[in-house]
Amino acid sequence: xxxxxxxxxxxxxxxxxxxxxxxxxxxxxxxxxxxxxxxxxxxxxxxxxxxxxxxxxxxxxxxxxxxxxxxxxxxxxxxxxxxxxxxxxxxxxxxxxxxxxxxxxxxxxxxxxxxxxxxxxxxxxxxxxxxxxxxxxxxxxxxxxxxxxxxxxxxxxxxxxxxxxxxxxxxxxxxxxxxxxxxxxxxxxxxxxxxxxxxxxxxxxxxxxxxxxxxxxxxxxxxxxxxxxxxxxxxxxxxxxxxxxxxxxxxxxxxxxxxxxxxxxxxxxxxxxxxxxxxxxxxxxxxxxxxxxxxxxxxxxxxxxxxxxxxxxxxxxxxxxxxxxxxxxxxxxxxxxx
Numbered sequence: 304x305x306x307x308x309x310x311x312x313x314x315x316x317x318x319x320x321x322x323x324x325x326x327x328x329x330x331x332x333x334x335x336x337x338x339x340x341x342x343x344x345x346x347x348x349x350x351x352x353x354x355x356x357x358x359x360x361x362x363x364x365x366x367x368x369x370x371x372x373x374x375x376x377x378x379x380x381x382x383x384x385x386x387x388x389x390x391x392x393x394x395x396x397x398x399x400x401x402x403x404x405x406x407x408x409x410x411x412x413x414x415x416x417x418x419x420x421x422x423x424x425x426x427x428x429x430x431x432x433x434x435x436x437x438x439x440x441x442x443x444x445x446x447x448x449x450x451x452x453x454x455x456x457x458x459x460x461x462x463x464x465x466x467x468x469x470x471x472x473x474x475x476x477x478x479x480x481x482x483x484x485x486x487x488x489x490x491x492x493x494x495x496x497x498x499x500x501x502x503x504x505x506x507x508x509x510x511x512x513x514x515x516x517x518x519x520x521x522x523x524x525x526x527x528x529x530x531x532x533x534x535x536x537x538x539x540x541x542x543x544x545x546x547x548x549x550x551x552x553x554x555x556x557x558x559x560x561x562x563x564x565x566x567x568x569x570x571x572x573x574x575x576x577x578x579x580x581x582x583x584x585x586x587x588x589x590x591x592x593x594x595x596x597x598x599x600x601x602x603x604x605x606x607x608x609x610x611x612x613x614x615x616x617x618x619x620x621x622x623x624x625x626x627x628x629x630x631x632x633x634x635x636x637x638x639x640x641x
Contacts, residue, residue: 336639336640336641337485337486337488337639337640338637338638338639338640339394339395339444339485339490339637339638339640340392340393340394340395340635340636340637340638341393341394341395341396341397341492341532341534341591341635341636341638342388342391342393342395342396342397342633342634342635342636343396343397343398343399343494343534343535343536343589343590343591343633343634343635344388344396344397344398344399344589344629344631344633344634345398345399345400345496345536345578345579345589345629345630345631346384346398346399346400346401346629347400347627347628347629347630347631348400348434348436349380349381349384349398349400349401349402349406349410350377350400350401350402350403350406350434350435350436350437351373351374351377351402351406352402352434352435353434353435353436354373354376354377354380355367355373355376357376357380357383357626357627358376358380358624358625358626358627359625359627376624376626377402377406377409378409379621379622379624379626380621380626381406381409381410381413382413382621383619383621383626383627383628384410384628384629385410385413385414385416385417386417386619386628387614387615387628387629387633388410388414388419388633389414389417389418389419390612391419391612391633391635393635394442394443394444394483394485395440395441395442395443395444395483395492396421396439396440396441396442397438397439397440397492397494397534397535398438398439398440398441398494399436399438399477399494399496399535399536399589400434400436400496400536401426401436401437401438401439402435402436402437403426403429403435403437404424404426407424407426407437407439407441408424410441411424411441414441420443421441421442421443422442422443423441423442423443423444423445423446423483424439424440424441424442425439425440425446425449425451425479425481426438426439426451426479427439427451427452427477427478427479427494428451428452428479429476429477430474430476430477431476431477436477436496437477438477438478438479438494438495438496438535439494440479440481440492440494442481442483444483444484444485444490445483445484446481446482446483447482447483447484447489448480448481448482449479449480449481449482450479450480450481451479452475452478452479453474453475453478453479453480453493453495453516453517453520454474454520455474455475455516455519455520456472456473456474456516457472457473457474457512457513457515457516458470458471458472458512459471459472459473459508459509459511459512460508461504461505461508461509462504462505471509472512473498473509473512473513473516474513474516475495475497475513475516475517476498477495477496478493478494478495478496478513478517478535479493479494479495480492480493480494480520480521481494488530488640489529489530490530490531490532490597491521491524491529491530491531491532492531492532492533492534493517493520493521493531493532493533493534493535494534494535495513495517495533495534495535495537496535496536496537496538497510497513497514497535497536497537497538497539497545498510498513498538499538500538507544510537510538510539510545511544511545511548513545514537514544514545514546514548514549515548517533517549518548518549518551518554521533525551525558525594525596528596529594529596530594530596530597530600530640531559531593531594531596531597532591532592532593532594532597533549533559533590533591533592534590534591534592535589535590536588536589536631537549537588537589537590538588539588540586540587540588541561541563541564541587541590546561546590546592549592550592557595558594558595559592559593559594559595560592560593560594560595560598560607561590561592562590562591562592562593562607562609562636563576563587563590563591563609563634567607567608567609567636568608568609568610569608569610572610572611575610575611576609576611577611577632578611578631578632578633578634579630579631579632580630587634589631589632589633589634590634591609591634591635591636593607593636593638597638597640600640600641601638601639601640601641602639602640602641605639606638606639606640606641607636607637607638607639608636608637609634609635609636609637610634610635611632611633611634611635612632612633612635613632613633614628614629614632614633616628617629617630
C-alpha cells in the first residue's frame with residue numbers, strides 16, 4: 304500500500320467514526336426534546352343547567368323547563384365550543400365554566416368527531432352549587448394521577464377596615480391536579496377557577512385565600528423540583544395579590560414564571576395578551592403559570608411561547624340558532640423541553 308493511501312485511511316476512519324457519533328448524539332438529544340402545548344379556555348356556562356345564557360336568555364322562557372329542549376340546546380352549545388377548540392393543536396386543554404362528567408364526555412366525543420382526539424378526561428368535584436360549573440382537563444397524553452378536589456381551608460377577613468368583622472373561611476370549589484407523562488417526563492398540571500369579583504372586596508380577599516390553598520398544595524412538589532403548570536381562570540390580573548401569591552412573590556422566592564409577559568409573545572402580538580373584556584377594559588384574567596424548574600428545562604430561546612386566540616366569530620349559527628362560544632379568549636403556551 305502506498306504511503307499516501309495509508310495516511311488517508313488513518314485519517315478517514317476516525318473522522319468517519321467521530322461524525323457517526325456526533326450524528327447519533329444529535330439524534331439522541333433531538334429525541335429527548337419534548338414539546339408540550341397547553342391551552343386554557345373559559346367556555347362560559349357550558350353546562351346544561353345554565354346553558355340558556357349562551358343563547359342570551361338570562362331569564363329563560365317556559366320552553367327551557369322542558370328537559371329535552373334544554374338538553375338539545377346544550378348539545379348545540381357544546382358543538383359550537385367544539386368547533387372552536389378543534390382549531391387548536393394542543394396536547395392538554397384546561398377548561399373552566401364547564402359541566403359534569405357526562406356533559407364533558409359529549410364535548411370529548413364532539414372533538415373526536417372533528418379530528419381532535421383527547422382520550423383522557425378528568426372533571427373536578429365541584430362545590431359550586433350556584434352555577435353548577437366545573438373545571439375539566441382533556442389530554443392527549445396519558446393521565447397517570449388525578450386529584451379531583453384541592454383540599455384545605457383558609458381564613459380571610461371580609462372587611463379589612465373593620466377589625467370587628469368576623470373572620471370567614473373558604474376552600475377551592477373548582478380545582479384539580481393531574482399528572483401527565485410524555486417521553487419519560489412527568490408534568491403536574493393544576494386546573495383552577497378562582498372566585499370572581501361579584502361581591503367586590505370580600506371576594507378579593509376570598510380569592511387570595513383560595514390562592515393560598517392552591518400554593519400550599521404544590522409546595523412539596525416545588526421543593527423537589529418537579530415540573531408544574533397552573534392554568535385556568537383566576538379572575539385577577541398579572542401582578543395582583545392572588546397571582547403574586549400563586550407565583551411565590553410574597554413567599555421566600557419566586558417559583559413560577561408568568562407566561563403572559565410580553566417576552567413570551569411574538570412582537571407583533573403584544574396587544575393581544577388580554578383574555579377578557581369588561582366594560583371596554585381588556586384584561587388578562589386567564590393564566591398559565593410555569594414552575595421555575597420547568598422554565599429552566601426549556602430551551603433558552605423560544606423554548607416558551609405564548610399566544611391568545613379569540614373565538615372567531617364569538618357567536619356561531621347552529622341549527623339556525625345563534626349560540627355564543629364564550630366571552631373569553633383562549634390562552635395557549637408551547638413549551639420545548641430539552
